[in-house]
Every structure is written in structure tokens, then in C-alpha cells.
Amino acid sequence: MTASHLPYTRNGLKFFTKRGGLTSAEVEAICDRAAGKYVAKKMGLGGGGGMPPVVMRVDLMSAYAQHLRDIIKERVAHPTHYDTPLKGFKVIVNAGNGCGGFFTWDVLEKLGADTTGSLHLEPDGTFPNHMPNPEDATAMSLTRGAVLAHGADLGVVFDTDVDRSGVVDDAGAAINGDRLIALISAIVLAEHPGTTVVTDARAGDGLTRFVEARGGRHCLYRVGYRNVIDKGVQLNADGVETHVMMETTGHGALKENHFLDDGAYMVVKIIIEMVRMRLAGIEGGVGSLIKDLEEPAESVLFRMDIVGEPKDAKQRGVQAVETFKKYIEEGKLNGWELDDCGDCSVDQGCLVDNNDQPIDVDAYMYRAKFHDESQKRLGWVHIRQSVHNPNIALNMQSCIPGGCKSMATSLFDGFLLTSGVNEFLDISQVQNFVE
Numbered sequence: 001m002t003a004s005h006l007p008y009t010r011n012g013l014k015f016f017t018k019r020g021g022l023t024s025a026e027v028e029a030i031c032d033r034a035a036g037k038y039v040a041k042k043m044g045l046g047g048g049g050g051m052p053p054v055v056m057r058v059d060l061m062s063a064y065a066q067h068l069r070d071i072i073k074e075r076v077a078h079p080t081h082y083d084t085p086l087k088g089f090k091v092i093v094n095a096g097n098g099c100g101g102f103f104t105w106d107v108l109e110k111l112g113a114d115t116t117g118s119l120h121l122e123p124d125g126t127f128p129n130h131m132p133n134p135e136d137a138t139a140m141s142l143t144r145g146a147v148l149a150h151g152a153d154l155g156v157v158f159d160t161d162v163d164r165s166g167v168v169d170d171a172g173a174a175i176n177g178d179r180l181i182a183l184i185s186a187i188v189l190a191e192h193p194g195t196t197v198v199t200d201a202r203a204g205d206g207l208t209r210f211v212e213a214r215g216g217r218h219c220l221y222r223v224g225y226r227n228v229i230d231k232g233v234q235l236n237a238d239g240v241e242t243h244v245m246m247e248t249t250g251h252g253a254l255k256e257n258h259f260l261d262d263g264a265y266m267v268v269k270i271i272i273e274m275v276r277m278r279l280a281g282i283e284g285g286v287g288s289l290i291k292d293l294e295e296p297a298e299s300v301l302f303r304m305d306i307v308g309e310p311k312d313a314k315q316r317g318v319q320a321v322e323t324f325k326k327y328i329e330e331g332k333l334n335g336w337e338l339d340d341c342g343d344c345s346v347d348q349g350c351l352v353d354n355n356d357q358p359i360d361v362d363a364y365m366y367r368a369k370f371h372d373e374s375q376k377r378l379g380w381v382h383i384r385q386s387v388h389n390p391n392i393a394l395n396m397q398s399c400i401p402g403g404c405k406s407m408a409t410s411l412f413d414g415f416l417l418t419s420g421v422n423e424f425l426d427i428s429q430v431q432n433f434v435e
């Protein structure tokens, strides 16, 4: 049960079986059956009877921590101290008062690491220090401070339920978002040359070049970690070897770990690499593995609240996103072109998989690229409805300084003001940026 990084009033349930996390359709089927039973019970038609459930107590956390420790021991196979491969390493954990504290005492310390200086290890659902979230600037900068103050080799940031993580290298550089995907891709591409990496379509063009430079292929897909993971599962089923599925939010799943988005497992992969590098006498820490990742010149996110009756929000959101698509298709927006590939919003490095069985689309989203009058590519914009709140998220990335302003201005004048969507969208964030 978790609300992840959201307030505890948003608690919900996630379901897993031996095969991995359940898909949206499977969760819906469970809800329908539960609702059916509830209705039957209310109407006195049974549904609550039968044998009382058998409750077993299982210490899952100890088994899980041991599983992670065993993986590190086996894969490092330290020549002189097999059981304590992290002896001599300092690692800071920032659990943000979520449930990731166990990683400190039950994984790292038992393997010999010094975790002095770790932060916010005690669970507290009111999150008194900062949001437990590897995307949170406070979480990352506090961890950076602790890494530098203690001369640590690595800092680890978990979100509340440890399905996401980010790290800080020994020089204090934050590795989250595209950088984390690049780091994991570099590690996995060395193990599985040529593998495909699936991410959401908010990943930067530099990440595509990074993956391709190492012989991999980059598939840009829909936002939502379940979408990204399901795409990887589908590609594997279609015969396209896909080992990494990561969202830019820090959700990451690997084929070798049953396609589970498991933040602790991602950190385990990074820690193994860190120890191997030291054993091999490679200087520079794990941050050196992504030295050549090109970052975008600019990256911005706007939220446009959907105003009016909450019950109409979903339909209005669809209308806004679809109007955007139509505008571009009809050539009403100069310089814009949809990035399109089957169900993906893609331009470079895309895999055209067979898409025989298109999956259910739970929300519309598009990515479009922009060229200025001289045909110079400035960047892209990604538009979609928020998963959690009644708003439209507009991500923008540019490869040149000032590019986001040019794109925002073009969108503001040519679409937001003229298409009618401003009647039900609060476009003030874009307006402030443009002005």
C-alpha cells in the first residue's frame, strides 16, 4: 500500500505476482470482481461467505534484503573479502522518511559499507524534511551536501516506496532523470550489447545519441512507468531484445529483474559497478560513465490547469491534446511537425515494432518537433494530460539557449490563443514565460 511521493490521502494498492506488476487491465479486472462481490453482498446474494481467509505472516523484507546482498556478493565476487564487498566504501542513503531506510542497515552495512551521515531513515508519512523523490531538488541537494561533507563514494535517494531512485556521485553530481537512464544503460549495454532501451518520450535527444553510441537502440514511448515497462515486455515478446525500461521520473525496470520497477535493484546495479571499477583500478567513480551524455540547453515544464467542473476535466483534457494534434496535422502551426511512430511519439532512434496488437491507450499524448524559419531544429514539446491532477503537462526541451522561449511563443500565439483551448485551460504559466 503506498501513495508514493504524494500525500498519504492518496494511498492506494499496487499488485504483484510472480510474473511482475499487474497491468492496468488486470487491476481493472480485480476491481470489477471486488465490486461485483460487494454488490452481491449488499443485496444479500452471498459473496462474503465461504471459509475465512488464512493469514500467514511472512518476513518479506528480510528475505528481500538478503536477496539484494547475495546479488552484490555474487556479482562482485571480491577476491579478498567475499562477504563484505563494500568494506572501504562510504555510502549515504537519503530515504526521505519513506520506507527505504532498510537499505542502509540491512543491505549496505551488512556488506561492510560505512553509512555515516545518511539522512531521514525513519518512516514518517508526513514527510517532515522534504518529499522523498529523486526528482525533488531539495532531496538531491541535501544528499549532495552529505556526500561532500562525509567524503562518500555514492549518495542514494529513494522515493517513498523505493520503486524509484536517484544517486549522487563522489563529486556531488546529481544522477537522476536522463542521467540515471544513461548510467543504467551504459552498465547494461556492456552486459547485453545492442539491447533496446525503452523510455518515455520526455527523454532528451542526447540520451538517444548516448545509447546509440554504445550500440544500443532507443525506443521513446508513452509517459507512465507502466506504459514504459509494458512496451519493453511487448518488444521482448516480439523478438526485440529489450533489457532496460526506464521513465525519466526514476522508475526503472530491468528484464533480469522480472520487469519490476525496483529502485533498490537499480542502486544495486550501480553499486556493483562502483566496486568493480575500483577493483579494476578505474578512476572517476560511476559519474565518469556518463561523461559524454549531452544535456539539453534548456528544459522546462508548464502545467495548464483545466478550469471548470471537475467532472468535465478528463474530456476537456482530451479535447486540448487532440486539438493540438489536429492543428499540427492541418498545418496550422508553422514549423511544427508530429514525432510519430505507431503508438510512440518518436523521431530519432525509433524501433518500428509490428504493433499487431495495439495496447489500450489510457491517455492521449503527443510529441512534436519545431524547426525555425532557417529549418534549424530547435527542440520538441510533449503534451499530455496529468495522471494525477486535472491539468495538461507541457514539457519542452531545446538544444539552443532561447529555444524554449521561441517554441513557447509560437505555441502561445499560434495555438493556445487561437484554438479556443484557452477558454478552459489556465495558460498563465506559458504566458508568464513568453512575456
Ligand SMILES: O=P(O)(O)OC[C@H]1O[C@H](O)[C@H](O)[C@@H](O)[C@@H]1O
Pocket: 223, 224, 225, 226, 247, 249, 251, 385, 386, 387, 388, 389, 393
Ligand atoms: O501526470 P503527472 O502528475 O506528471 O504524473 C506522472 C507520473 O504519474 C505517476 O506517478 C506514474 O507513476 C509515473 O509513471 C508518471 O510519470
